[in-house]
Amino acid sequence: MKSDLPVLTPAPTRAPASGRASYLGLGYPFRLMVTLAAMLALAVIWLVARPGPGMAWLLTGVIAIAALLLIYLRTWMLWRARGRSADVLAALGAATADIPVRLRTRMPLVLVTGDDLAALFHRPDGERFAHVGDGAIWVRADRPQDLPRLAVALRQWRDGRAPDGVVLSVVPGRYPDADALAQSLRIARQAVADAARRLGSRPLPGYVAIYQRLTSAPADLATPQWYGVSSAQRITDAQRFESMIRAAESDAQAAPNAPVALARVAALASIVGWTQRTVIHALTDRQQPATPWALFGAGWIDCGPVAGARNPWTREVEMQTRVQRAQAAATPAPWPLPEPLIEALPQRHWMSPRRTALAHALALLACAAAFAFFFSANNNNALLARIGANLGRYSTIPAAHDAARRDALQALVADRDELDRYARLGVPLHLSFGMYRGISAMPLLNDAIASYLPPPAPPAVVTLDSMSLFDSGKAKLKDGSTRAMVHALEMIKARPDKRILVAGYTDNVGSPRSNRALSTARAEAVRDWLIDASGIPATQFAIQGYGDTRPIADNDTEAGRAKNRRVEITLVPDAPQA
Incomplete structure (x- = not known):
């Protein structure tokens, strides 16, 4: 941060080289960023979130339509803005042809508006729209009302960096009275507020440059001397101007032409007070409807046109001293730009559009990663919940x-x-x-x-027809009946470790007691034959006579009674080994 400069002396300036250069910066890649955001969103939806197909396609359609709409609107807005700013950008390209593209964003750029801009931007080859000095790029706004449009165009030309400040040129000799000056100041203040609103930023730093002949002696513009204050902080008090005047008095006493220098200092003290009461007050008064202008510097120079009889400052001097000031000759063009005023230009934070886009891309990747982590955690919780269920x-x-x-x-x-x-x-x-x-x-x-x-497997059961084994009412096996029990014998030999249950059944003909005894006897006969034929110990066999208690068919018919007369051989699967 630079301190106040009591006496300001600029360095020599150089004229810009001829030629033409590109004046359109790359700018912020909005469409690329929208495309990246849409692709990341779709990747998260389809690869990580994985909602149902219907919801996934619905979200895909919504994201695609939103991205296309944003790209269309952005393209239309850029096309419209470039159309409105084409003349400004072309003029800037011609005036700054010798400035590298990257330097245009690093050099301070100051808008100049107010009075006698033709004299400030006059060069041997004619008037210029822009002037490149050693410390800044100066761009003129002939009408304060053009400041908002110019500020937006310059931000586009500088790859998103807004102008660094606005200098208001005030030439008291151009105003017939104080009311006209006040009206002009109000217009400039409103224009600066509109420009800040269009840029979407805080008010632009302001500087006031007063061009006024302070003495009748010829002005030496070979080494023009500015008197003023330049600060990196807003000017809020008058003490800085008083210290500047005291420093100017000390310099004047040591000057070779002391009488002229002292007269200039006396006039300087008068015009500084007038500037505070009339100009600075009008630009910073909070009672006015427009946003107060943040002033960071003010300067005065013994340079300007012939002061009229009703010059607001001259009229004030006459009213206070009753002495009419001698007329001084007008200063020929070009008048010096107030380059010393912006030496302490406050640094405004700015990041190039490419770096901004890179930061936004990293932020989008971080958001996509956060959503991916979130949905991955949810999917893992759902997987574990399903397995647990x-x-x-x-x-x-x-x-x-x-x-x-x-x-x-x-x-x-x-x-x-x-x-x-x-x-x-x-x-x-x-x-x-x-x-x-x-x-x-x-x-x-x-x-x-x-x-x-x-x-366990269901028990293996072989059912034998009693009539094929026994005569009616008998329990002795008939000759040739063993052929009917071959299948049962094979089953028993295949599973020698199983317990064998032999159960006999009859129809309901006869008494229940005789039927039960008959069924038991027939089961014993079959068991004995199986023991002899298989060699399996008798302890592995069990017999049971059920008589007519467990019919499998209707005993009212001959066919049913025939089915009920049977012997069943069952392998019990859970029987212990012998």
């Missing part, structure tokens, strides 16, 4: 309900195969990002699957 359902199904238990087991096997596939081939994107926890469920699934025991 399947394990819980399997554990609550009784072993007797084998069909339901097998269905639940199939779900566990599918879950185990899914986790095994992830372990072999890699975790899919929607479960990754360090959130995958499915490996912890593998032991639980393996234990549950291994705990399944199929139900």
